[in-house]
Amino acid sequence: MKKPVVIFLLVFLGGSAAFLGYRAYEAESTRALAEQRTEADRAAAEARRAELERQAQAEAEAHRLADLKARQELADEEKKVAALRTEQAAAEAARHAAEEEAARLNQEKERLARERDAAEGEARRLAGLREQEAAAAERARLLALDKLEQTEKEKRDLADREAARLAALKRQQEIEAAAARHREYLTRSIYPNDYKRREHYYMQVDLFNAAQDVPPPPPVPMK
Numbered sequence: 001m002k003k004p005v006v007i008f009l010l011v012f013l014g015g016s017a018a019f020l021g022y023r024a025y026e027a028e029s030t031r032a033l034a035e036q037r038t039e040a041d042r043a044a045a046e047a048r049r050a051e052l053e054r055q056a057q058a059e060a061e062a063h064r065l066a067d068l069k070a071r072q073e074l075a076d077e078e079k080k081v082a083a084l085r086t087e088q089a090a091a092e093a094a095r096h097a098a099e100e101e102a103a104r105l106n107q108e109k110e111r112l113a114r115e116r117d118a119a120e121g122e123a124r125r126l127a128g129l130r131e132q133e134a135a136a137a138e139r140a141r142l143l144a145l146d147k148l149e150q151t152e153k154e155k156r157d158l159a160d161r162e163a164a165r166l167a168a169l170k171r172q173q174e175i176e177a178a179a180a181r182h183r184e185y186l187t188r189s190i191y192p193n194d195y196k197r198r199e200h201y202y203m204q205v206d207l208f209n210a211a212q213d214v215p216p217p218p219p220v221p222m223k
Helices: 003-183 198-212
Strands: none
């Protein structure tokens, strides 16, 4: 074979090999690039899926927390409503109790007022009776004092009259006795000279006889 042909063949074969190698390299590069793109797409899809899943979980958690919060707020609100209703019931019961107590106190006040009026009326009645009794007792006391004074006066008048009568009687008796003595003089008895009381006796007789010579006072008239 001729040398140029051989060279041409070698060049052709080398070029063909180079071309085929380039095509294989290009195909491999294209395949690798496609695989890289596919892997990148798969990774991106996986990341997107993970992000979506994370977002979904976050949204679910947010919904769960929101639902929990709503339930808690609802429970709190129900508790508040229940407490408010309890307070309202207690306030209503207290109001009813206060109204009943006020009514009872009003009735008790009216009863006490009636009893007070009755007591005051009874006290006025008793006071009137006591005043009447006191007035009657005072009149009776004054009458008794008047009667006692009249009785005492009568007793004093009677005693005075009796004393005057007795005094007049005594005076009359004294006058009569004095008159009788005036008519009679004592005479001296003769005693022996040796009698010790003879002179004293004679002196008494003379004094008595001298007193008989005095006229008696006039009698006191009786009242």
